[in-house]
Amino acid sequence: MAATLHDPRTPVTVAEAAPLRHRTGLLALPEVRWAAVATVAFALGVAGQFAGGPAWLWGCLYALCYVTGGWEPAVGGLKALTEKTLDVDLLMVVAAVGAAAMGQVLDGGLLIVIFATSGALEALATRRTADSVRSLLDLAPQQAALITSGGEETVPTASIQVGDVILVRPGERIGADGEVVDGASDVDQATITGESLPVDKGVGDEVFAATANGSGALHVRVSRPANETVAARIVAMVAEASETKAKTQLFIDKIEQRYSIGMVAATLALFVIPLLYGSDLRSTLLRAMTFMIVASPCAVVLATMPPLLSAMANAGRHGMLVKSAVVMEKLGQTSQVAFDKTGTLTEGRPRLADVRVMPGVALDRDELLALAGAAENLSEHPIAKAVVSAAHEAGLLLRQAADFGSAAGRGVSARVDGRLIEIGSPIHLLGREETAPTEAAAGAATAELEEAGWTAVVMRVDGVPAAVLGIADRVRPSSAGAVAGLTALTGVAPVLLTGDNRRAAAGLAAELGIKDVRAGLLPEDKVEAVRTLESEGTRVLLVGDGVNDAPALASAYTGVAMGKAGSDLALDTADAIIVRDDLATIPAVIELSRRARRLVLANLAIAAVFIAGLVVWDLAAHLPLPLGVLGHEGSTVIVGLNGLRLLRNAAWRRAL
Numbered sequence: 001m002a003a004t005l006h007d008p009r010t011p012v013t014v015a016e017a018a019p020l021r022h023r024t025g026l027l028a029l030p031e032v033r034w035a036a037v038a039t040v041a042f043a044l045g046v047a048g049q050f051a052g053g054p055a056w057l058w059g060c061l062y063a064l065c066y067v068t069g070g071w072e073p074a075v076g077g078l079k080a081l082t083e084k085t086l087d088v089d090l091l092m093v094v095a096a097v098g099a100a101a102m103g104q105v106l107d108g109g110l111l112i113v114i115f116a117t118s119g120a121l122e123a124l125a126t127r128r129t130a131d132s133v134r135s136l137l138d139l140a141p142q143q144a145a146l147i148t149s150g151g152e153e154t155v156p157t158a159s160i161q162v163g164d165v166i167l168v169r170p171g172e173r174i175g176a177d178g179e180v181v182d183g184a185s186d187v188d189q190a191t192i193t194g195e196s197l198p199v200d201k202g203v204g205d206e207v208f209a210a211t212a213n214g215s216g217a218l219h220v221r222v223s224r225p226a227n228e229t230v231a232a233r234i235v236a237m238v239a240e241a242s243e244t245k246a247k248t249q250l251f252i253d254k255i256e257q258r259y260s261i262g263m264v265a266a267t268l269a270l271f272v273i274p275l276l277y278g279s280d281l282r283s284t285l286l287r288a289m290t291f292m293i294v295a296s297p298c299a300v301v302l303a304t305m306p307p308l309l310s311a312m313a314n315a316g317r318h319g320m321l322v323k324s325a326v327v328m329e330k331l332g333q334t335s336q337v338a339f340d341k342t343g344t345l346t347e348g349r350p351r352l353a354d355v356r357v358m359p360g361v362a363l364d365r366d367e368l369l370a371l372a373g374a375a376e377n378l379s380e381h382p383i384a385k386a387v388v389s390a391a392h393e394a395g396l397l398l399r400q401a402a403d404f405g406s407a408a409g410r411g412v413s414a415r416v417d418g419r420l421i422e423i424g425s426p427i428h429l430l431g432r433e434e435t436a437p438t439e440a441a442a443g444a445a446t447a448e449l450e451e452a453g454w455t456a457v458v459m460r461v462d463g464v465p466a467a468v469l470g471i472a473d474r475v476r477p478s479s480a481g482a483v484a485g486l487t488a489l490t491g492v493a494p495v496l497l498t499g500d501n502r503r504a505a506a507g508l509a510a511e512l513g514i515k516d517v518r519a520g521l522l523p524e525d526k527v528e529a530v531r532t533l534e535s536e537g538t539r540v541l542l543v544g545d546g547v548n549d550a551p552a553l554a555s556a557y558t559g560v561a562m563g564k565a566g567s568d569l570a571l572d573t574a575d576a577i578i579v580r581d582d583l584a585t586i587p588a589v590i591e592l593s594r595r596a597r598r599l600v601l602a603n604l605a606i607a608a609v610f611i612a613g614l615v616v617w618d619l620a621a622h623l624p625l626p627l628g629v630l631g632h633e634g635s636t637v638i639v640g641l642n643g644l645r646l647l648r649n650a651a652w653r654r655a656l
Helices: 014-020 030-050 055-082 088-101 105-139 230-245 252-276 281-295 298-317 325-331 341-345 365-376 382-393 437-451 479-490 502-512 523-535 547-555 568-573 585-620 625-647 649-655
Strands: 143-148 151-156 165-168 178-183 185-188 199-201 218-222 320-322 336-339 346-357 402-407 411-416 419-424 455-461 464-475 495-497 516-518 540-544 558-562 576-578
Touching: 030 055, 030 105, 055 088, 055 105, 088 105, 088 281, 252 281, 281 585, 298 320, 298 325, 298 585, 298 625, 320 325, 320 585, 325 558, 325 585, 336 341, 336 479, 336 523, 341 346, 341 464, 341 495, 341 502, 341 540, 346 365, 346 382, 346 437, 365 382, 365 411, 365 419, 365 455, 365 464, 382 455, 382 464, 437 455, 437 464, 464 502, 479 502, 479 585, 495 502, 495 523, 502 516, 523 540, 523 547, 540 547, 540 585, 547 558, 547 568, 558 568, 576 585, 585 625
Parallel strands: 336 495, 336 540, 495 516, 540 558, 558 576
Antiparallel strands: 143 151, 143 165, 165 218, 178 218, 185 199, 320 576, 346 464, 402 411, 411 419, 419 455, 455 464
16 A cells, blocks of 8 residues: 555665656545545535435445545455455455445444545655655765866766766765865765764865765765765665564554454354354344444454544644654654754754863953954854854954955964954864963863863964864753653663764763763664664664664664754654654653553453453344444444543643
């Protein structure tokens, strides 16, 4: 019933992906069209029936609902029968038809609509994920500047060979994985590694396709063909993991085969055996049909779905979109939580966290910050924006800078009020006069800030180190509470999985109380880390936001994406989405899922008691059909109303 993702064993190229994009229109899928027709026909039939319309009219509408909504699961169920498997979809179609035959046309139509809608939502979600996976390749440019013996030639990215050298100009995206052979620049690798700040790249450094070049020009020798880049491997990993997770079923589905076979066998026995002993056809058929009605799994299905759907609705009202009932059930089984760092536990936006003024400098902190803000005001670098923003927040006046200059990977320089201001990497601005007191103090401050996991930036005034600026990512206000709540809920502290450097990761982990830190991870490393955790018997819930998190989100037992900060690929790959990026919703939804599961078990017990009682009555004596229908519908209503209890806001407050 669901759409099929790209075969993960076959690399995807930009050329292959291009014609497959933008196909996720709501009515583009046949499952959605059939479900829509069935739902409309059912609604019109109900309206016509209760409005006193002619029976032939609403009867035809119900028939249209049965045909359009039931033909696909019926065909699928018959096909499963040829493989010696009894599909619950076929059983529900038979139960619906049986209900109609006994005069319960509305009940049967409702079952048809529920199953058709479920199949349509599954198909739509799968297709959207497939389209989003393919659209990742849009990040890599379709053309590249190839350096040849005759100069420069523009060629399709897909035609680039290993060993070719390409030119990447300032502001362009890199077209292939490779090694820098000339030039220097800062490269934003967030799509691949999740690092919050651009990384300085020079000769000998590795770069990745689909990452954004900064202010310098780079000559890159290609190390992998276009269909084997890290970005292409992300596509393959997401597809492979999504196909694996698509096999997950609800708790009740695990016993559907035995129940279905037993019910069909008992119905046939009730029909055939009495006939062999001379019973009349009409009474025997009536008794068998009564048995099929009272033993049909309608109440069992409703025992499962209303609690999970109510929990989904309640979670949605409070900031988490859960994509399916299967996911809602799985959330409560979480035994280990893993977090991405940048954009998840942090906001992914650098801020100026500290200004260390060097001894002997005549200027105070605010004066230095005003000079730094004025010098950085003409730069587009994320660190520059953090410095300028801090100066504005402090209410400082930023004067006009002159003679502005910027060197990729080094920093900026400008004249402000006649002073030469230089701001940049400690590697380039320190070490010239190791014995000078300010040089030694700046080196010590740099080491201290980097040890804390921050990025250190040196500021020189007229050639003398005047301050060291500490740049850090903003920790989300809800992060600490979420980590503490999840630790209490699961009994195990969360794990940190990040592509950022170990110092930055360790600093954040210490602040939030996370002990297990795995840093410097590429997308495939995150997938391996998740699989390692799950091989130890845990069910991992991974929270992430970026393209680089998508394979691990798809691979984890459950994946949760950040709604505001999340990339399209992460949002479509994840099983649930935190709409307002409030991490406090995660422990609350896990607890809500556990309450839903307890309600499911209670409802199954209620349904089992009703079904057993009605079946025993029908077998031991003669159960009148009206009483059988009343008992069957009564049990359905009871378990349905019981499941709706989780819609109340009080259920959410108890989960917090």
